[in-house]
Amino acid sequence: MTLPDTSGQPMLTFPEAEKSPLSIRAKALVFIDPRSQQLRQTLERLAPLPLPVLVRGETGTGKELLARHIHKASGRAGLFVSVNCGALSPNHAEAELFGYTAGTYASAAGRTGWFGSANGGTLYLDEIGDLPQSLQAKFLAALENHEVTRVGAGHSTPVDVRLVAASSIDLAQAVAAGKFNERLYRYLREGDLELPALRDRPGDILPLAEYFLGVYSQRLGLAVPVFSDQAQARLAEHPWPGNTRELENVVHFALLVSRGDIIGPEHLNVPQPRALPLRQCLEREIDTCGPDGQAALRQLIEEALARLH
Ligand SMILES: Nc1ncnc2c1ncn2[C@@H]1O[C@H](COP(=O)(O)OP(=O)(O)OP(=O)(O)O)[C@@H](O)[C@H]1O
Ligand SMILES: [Mg+2]
Structure with missing residues (x-):
């Protein structure tokens, strides 16, 4: 049983980054709808506090972007480390999270793990509902006691990590079903942010569409086209089940196929209205x-x- 040989490789990666059409780090948070503005205020109030934050929201709503803004606004000097719990290796999740000592898993060098990488910064756990149940209590203890015990170590190491966790499933239901640690859930809920689905903050749709149009036009070296009135109406009425990520993809595609000054409804790759x-x-x-x-x-x-x- 060996961990993949990562010697010489930096431990820190952003597995989600290459899936994202734009570099998330480069992005501004477009929050125009009154619900979003209220959320921004809560975010700014929570960011500097020494509290964990749970960001709840459907897929593609912008949970990771929000978490990056929390980190930026927190003033914490360390790194923002993003980990998708669903992508943790089933056999080595504990070592990946908490690290392991030299000599463990036939590896000459030890590793600090995600916790250690986020020391002084923010650990972002995507889909925390997928965190193996066997690790949930240990994970909570590490956060509460500010120390981790690496796999193979006989002593603990101090860590100072601010946790931002995201979930697209209802964790209260997962607790009720015996699938998620109730104490960890209560700990996470100290800072609770609900990121509404895009269809529930309609005032964000057009500003986001314009924003993505500007970003992608600039990237492709094109003059920025405009959305026709009909295209705007189509964007406003689509229910956006894939939320902001879907909108971003639709705008990018429209820009590529329109090749003109105007984007019309025929360029928008969304299902026809009802x-x-x-x-x-x-x-x-x-x-x-x-x-x-x-x-x-x-x-x-x-x-x-x-x-x-
Ligand atoms: N308010 C916003 N302003 C600008 N860009 C946004 C905003 N919200 C989301 N985005 C962009 O939309 C895309 C999806 O956002 P993100 O990856 O943060 O969503 P997510 O909720 O973490 O998705 P998933 O549930 O799939 O993990 C990203 O490219 C992100 O930068
Ligand atoms: Mg995400």
Whole structure:
């Protein structure tokens, strides 16, 4: 049983970074909707306090970006270390988190682990609900006592880590189902931030779209196009199940395919609004009518659809 040989390699990586279309570090936080502005105030109040923070939100809402801002606003001198709990190796999660001593796992050198890398800084744990249950109590003890015991060590080492954890699942339910440590949950909830889904802060949609358009245009060396009124309406009415990440991808794609001054709805890779599937269903109904009824039915349907919009 050996850990992958990482000797000579820096321990610190950002596994999510390459998945993200933009370098997250370079990004501003666009928070315009009143709900977001309120959240920004809470964030700024929480950031300098010595409290853990739990960021709750659907996938793609911007949890990691928020966590990076908390770190920046905290004034903590150490690093921001991002770890996806779902990506921890099942057999070596403890060593990855807490480190291990020289000689353990046939490795000449020891490792400080994610905790040690974040010493003096912020440890960001993505999808903390995926933290192996066997480690949750040890993890809480490390945070509460400000010390970790590396795998293979007979003594503990002091660490000063501020935890920001994120979850897209309801941890209260996970606790109720016996899948998450209740004390760890209570510890995390001291600083509780809920990042609403993009559809629940509609005032952010267009400013975010404009922001991504500006960033990607600059990156590609293009003049910044504008969204047509119809495109803006389409952006505003789409429910964004993939949240801000989906919006970012849609804008990037639209910029690539539009190749002009105006981005229209035809450039937006989002499903057609609800009326179209409905229209398709109705077309099928019309087809089943006899030739006489078809025209009358079509007219009635067109009138009803017009009233819907
Ligand atoms: N308010 C915002 N302003 C600017 N960019 C944003 C904002 N929110 C999110 N983004 C961008 O949207 C993308 C998704 O954000 P992020 O990776 O932080 O989401 P997440 O909630 O951590 O996603 P996941 O649940 O998949 O881990 C990133 O490129 C991020 O920089
Ligand atoms: Mg994330």
